[in-house]
Amino acid sequence: MILKRMKLGKMALIAIFLTAAMPAAFGQRPNKNEIITDKAELAKLSAAVEASPDSPKVHTAFIKAMGTDNPELEKQYEVWMVKFPKSAMFPYSLGKAYEDQESPKAKPYLLKTVTLDPKFTEAWGGLWIDAERWGDFAGGRDYLAKAVASDPSNPNYNFYYASSFSGADESKYRELSLAVAKKFPAHERGAQALYWLGARSKKVADKMKYFELLRKSYSPLKFNWSSSGMSSYYDILLSENPAKALALAKEMAKDADKQKEWSNLGLQAQNVAAAKKLIAAKKATEAKALLNKIKLPRYFGFNKEVVLLKAKADDIAGNTSAAYDSLIVAFGKAPSVKVKSVIASYGTKLGKGDSQVDADIWKRLNAVAKIATPFTLKQYFKRESASLSDYKGKVVLLTYWFPGCGPCRGEFPHFENVVKKFKGKNLEYLGINIVSEQNDYVIPFMKTSGYSFTPLEDVKGREKGNLDNRNAAPMNFLIDQEGRLIFSNFRTDGDNEDELELMINMLMSNRTS
Template identity: 65%
Template sequence: MLLKARISALMLMLVLAVLLKPAFAQRNKSAITTDKALLEKLKQDVEANPDSLSKHSAYINGMGLENPALVAQYDVWMKKFPKSAMVPYGLGKAYVDVESPKAKPYLLKTVEIDPKFTEGWGGLWIDAERWGDFKLSRDYLAKAVASNPANADYSFYYASSFNNYDQDKWRDMSLAVAKKFPDSERGAQALYWLGERSTTTADKLKYFELLRNSYSPAKFNWSSSGMSSYYNLLLSVDPGKALALARDMEKNSKDTKTWTGYIDLAQNVADAKKLSGEKKYEEAIAALNKVKLPRYLSFNKNLLLLVAENTDKMGNTKGAYDNLMASFVNAPTAQFMKALVVYGAKMGKSEADVKADIYKTMDDHAKDATPFSLKNYFTQANTSLADYKGSVVLLTYWFPGCGPCRGEFPHFENVVKQYKGKSFKYVGINIASDQNDYVLPFMKSSGYSFTPLEDVTGRVKGNLDNKNAAPVNFMLDQNGRIVFANFRIDQENEDDLKLMIDMLLNHRA
């Protein structure tokens, strides 16, 4: 089973159900049977228990979802059991679980028979996301909540659906979920995402502290995860508080070993800042060099800036400049750019000189992208890498069922819409051909502006390899060279994407 989504540092605890194709898909392939007697028994089990989802699942697994006889049998059953919503739902859920465009009519039939069938509305919500109809998906979520207001799952997802559309509503509804479901992981999750996705440091601190006080990290997984994010934030704004949090969590967490490591990490950062304040810059750098960051903490940018700051203060401005330059060309950020301009000025460099250094380093690192020629869903003809010569290209690997891809698209769109009419192209390569039927409706309903291309199994991807994962992103210059790769964009770093595009548009090697 292909891994079709990749976890990023800022999306550590994203809902895992959308990251992988469900296990049902693999079971459906492996459990298919040619034993006629067994199939007949499974069929009789369904007819004796038409409202049992487990009986439907066993039968579907035995038959195989691609078996034409399966659909024919369900047509018979829907006529034989016209009042059973479970009959169409059994097949609809099987299709939803393997991200198949065939799910919708069966799910619609489910809620037509029983408007209180909460999971039917839930299935329609997920399916509508894959069609790119986000307004309809929210409408389905609203109906799921109305059908069962006590269901914390759908209350949480409904609140979260407003994140990119109405920030005030998202905040108020998320707080309401946390208040209404104090014993549910979903309540903790609502506060977790408020902390993660809020755009100001003050709001982040407020919501993470509320999470800590409202949901015991020892009891709730989302609260425990939130404390790692809270700790990561505190490392930047107040290492002393990060240290205090780590010590408390070491005593009150199941993961004592991790928090013991966090104590050492925070102590080193706190020591470094203290030493720096005492003008003991070399010792401060030594303390910072002891910091070993887990891959899921995003403090690395701040760590690099601290090292550069102390390197500069100890009189080695060139060392600070060179080290930060190497980091910048791998992961451009506005903070790095600002620091480079400051350090460059101390060395007698103008801002233009600094940019010239950046471009030279970028050119030294850039690699010609492996060519491709893939079907364009819009034209049905092939589009090749060569067709984009002369344009900067943002290339992303995606597929309609990829939740993290759908989460990243709005942030891409906020930036790329600023480059209409310029030499810039936005390309999305769909890695799941079995979801082709979703693609054009997704593009039309979502309004996203990328050009969709279809990947080919087994093609040589070379240095444009996504390793069967999505989302994976690349930025190519006008000459078809990879300049930036493996970056992720969210609400906090849209400016970094703009910086990358601007730098390439303003430079020709």
């Protein structure tokens, strides 16, 4: 499936373990230029399959030549499965080709594969991925267990199986992930298991513990997942211990390929530490000058702390109004519970009550709010179409998704945790499927997963205006009761569900008319 994915920052990484470093596949969707129509050439490729029926290479060549959209491909494989009834490679080759296309046609062929050969590890893995697209997460976990049982030495499926318990059984998730790290000390999957333990932990102390274990157990100079984890660790240390962040940056700068990046991060850590000392000494002007020099990757969580530190410097300098105003602007771009709390504290200092603070925040939001671009889209569970105007009077949480989207599936549980808090209130949760070719998955996905959004089918080429997802998923928007777009381009994970809850509450309590 050729789709533009959302650019991946740290938050987006939280959901992509399903697609990271999967085993090499054969049967990928062919380029149209690879499709062969010459009958003599196809005959040669067919003969090669029959001569070496258990060779993945010959199946790859034949499937690419035929094209998976060609109905003759399936017919030919049905003939071969009769001719070679004991060979699991025939159903697997076709099932894998469909699985790589995120096609609902994959499942029966993968099931036939494991019936013929219960030790066919990659087929169990394919069934797991396919089950995720049907919304059958428990079934997918069972397939992963069978993949591990079929080859206990396979680090890929040991990792995937451990990760499948995240959000379902946190104790077992931690236990199995630590076991993966211990069992595969020389493999990226071991490092990856510790990375996600750190990334998914809710407590800062736990995050630091796992990232430090990752650093000690898997050299960041040798393991990519450990190297990635050090960026997250550094981000946390900037808040918790800038001196240790500096030490980490110096250590990471030993990697010649990343020396420039980490040398710069070392400089940022020095500036943070110095600025904090200046603020503690009430030297606001010097602190603000240093803080203005701090330039971090945009996805770093510490960027919000920089905004708060700048506001604190303004307040110390006696310019509380500037601190208050700057945080209101920052909140409009990236709402957070902490920023709103600090805004309220400065508001109190300025003699403003809660209602006035809320009014000031809404003044900023109203200034940039625009009527959301209207749409009328097909519903999956009803015959009639649904229009955005149908939901006027309700807050609308709108997400773009498709069943094969791992990051989407990773975000849905966090949406559900928030949405269920507004049950019975004027909140509508919509999900626009951007891949019509996966329509067969949608209704089973909704019924099996139990997710509560109303699924709608996107229309290719429609004018999306300010609800443009740029052909990417997931992409999220919040629309108020008057049909105005208020918040967009946000992500929700285990660390920031409170931010989504805050945004929805704000829209629930505000009416412009």
